[in-house]
Every structure is written in C-alpha cells, then in structure tokens.
Amino acid sequence: MPHVFRPEHAMRLIAVERARLLPADRVLDALDVQTHHDVIDIGAGPGYFALPLARRTRGKVHAVDLSPEMLQMLSERAREAGVSIEAHQASAEHLPLEDASVDRALMAFVLHEVPDRQAAVREVRRVLREKGRFLLLEWDKRPMDMGPPVEERLSVDECEALLTGEGFRILHRIYPNDVHYGLVAERGE
Template sequence: MPHVFRPQHAMRLVNEERERLLPPDRIIDAMEVHGQEDVIDIGAGPGFFALPMARRTQGTVYAVDLSPEMLAMLSERARQAGLDHVQVVEATADQLPLPDESVDRALMAFVLHEVPDQAAALREVHRVLRPGGKFLLLEWDKRPMDMGPPVEERLALDVSEAALRSAGFDILHRIFPNDVHYGILVERPGRVSTP
C-alpha cells in the first residue's frame, strides 16, 4: 500500500520553504491559467495550489481531496481569502464526481504515486477535461533523497509519460521547477467546438 500524506502534517504543505521550492505562480503559468478557466486540483490538500489558482481565474476551482480534514482547512483558508469560487470536493483521484468535459485545466501534484489504480485516475482526468484542456502532472524524481516518499514508490519520468499517453493525452512539454520534482504538461486532444 503506498504511503499517503497525513492531514496532521498539512502545515508542511503551506510553508515558505515549499513556496521557494515550488513557486505556485510558476506552476500556474505553466498550466496557462489566466482568466476564466474552470480548474480541478486533484489532491489539493490545504490549498497550496488551489488558492493561488483561484486568484488567477474567475472560473470554478474544484479542490479535490480524500481527506475531510484537509478540505476543512482549505475551505477555511479560501473563506478568509474571500475566494468564494473554490468548491471543495471529497473524492478519490480515480472517482471524480464531476461531469464529463467540465474543466479547462487540471493539476495533480505529488498524488499519482499514492493512487492504487493510477491508470483509472488518469482516465478520470481525461474524462473531466474539455477537448483542448491542459493537465499538469507533478511528481518526485525517482532517486534517493532526504525528502519525499520512499524511492520505490516514486514514478520515473518515462513511466509517467507512458501512462499519460496510454490515458489518451498528448504530451506538450516537461517542466523542472527544482532539482527534486518534474512536471509533464499534457493536453486532451481536440478543440472545443463553437456553436
């Protein structure tokens, strides 16, 4: 069973050190969130990425997590920030309770390696993204280091890319926000049809 991040360690996810390591604005820039997009943050935790995304779009930000404690924390932080378009959703990554083609952008940060059925989780992201929608997968580099999950639970970059292709995504490019994480930006093929 993969290691799952525990709610009692939530404040590790919203501190200044993490902001230096993973500047939220740089991640959101890579996702091209800049106005009206509806966004889903899968494994949102206390809102490290979800709240900055909500400051960048007027669309709905769906903050999904399986932990009610994390979602309560996120909800309170959103309330204090006046971000009333953040919608918290208690769910697992492989069973997203959103309609087909309901979001323009998706983020899954350091979650996929924890999911028992990774292929199902990626298919769910594909399902909820609109054609032409972009998805950023962030994961830990697969090598020993003093932080993060055990190395045997990590996903190598080429393994993640193969899984994304198998789920039906087109790979756009990689990002390396620091020397311990990688990101893969992909797109759901097709374009939104205009009436």
C-alpha cells in the same frame, strides 16, 4: 499499498520552505490558466495550489481530496483569502464532476499514492474539455532526504507513458527545482 500523506502534516504543505522550493505561481504558469477557465486540483490538500488557481480565474475552481481535515483547512484558507473554491471529498479515481466540465487540471504529488493510477488518469481525461490541459507534478525517482520512499515514486518516463496511453499529448516537461518534475499534457479528441 503506497504511503499516503497524512493530514497531521498539512502545515508542511503550506510552509515557507515549500514556497521557496516550489513557487506556486511560477509552477502554475505552465498550466496557462485563463480568466474564464474552470479548473480542478486533484489531491488539493490545504490549498497550496488551489488558492493561487482561484486568483487566476473567474471560472469555477474545484478542489478534490480524500481527507475531510485537509478540505476543512482549504475551505478556511479560501474564506480568509476571499476566493471561491468548491471542495469535494473524493478519490482521484472517482472525480465528482461531469464529463468535459473543466479546462485545466492539476495533480501535484498525488499519482504515486493512487492505487489505480490508470483509472485516475482516465478520470482526468474524462473531466477535461477537448484541448484541456493537465499538469502532473511528481517527485524525481531517486533517493533524497525528502518526499516519499524512492520505490513508491514514478519516473518521468513512466508518467509520460501512462498519460500518452490514456489519450494525452505531452506538450512539455518542466523542472521547477532539482527534486520535482512536471508534465504538461493536452487532452486529445
């Protein structure tokens, strides 16, 4: 069973050090969110990416997380920031949205924790509209002083194969720093 990030460490996810390493707005530029887009952040935690997403669109922003504590923190932060986010307690394998209901999807540093990764990617494809975009962020698969154990990480090639196997077309890779990578993919027909 993979290591799952624990709610008591939530402050690490919104710390200044993380913002320096992984500037949310710069990373989200790769997703190309337009003002009318509906968006989902899967594994949203306390809203590190969900809040900036909500500032980019007038569409609905859905935040999904397994942890009620994380969702409570996210809701409080959204209220303080004056943005609207719909919080859903659910797993990545069972997203509580209708088919083809969002234009953009984000899953940041979650897929390596998901027991059924193929089902999770299939769910993202299900909720995305045709030509919708998916940004998958993960840890580089090599030893380092931060992040999950290296044996639980997924290589960029493994993730790319998983996405293409589930009907996504890879648009490009991003490298926001020297420890993370991202894949920007589009939902095929």
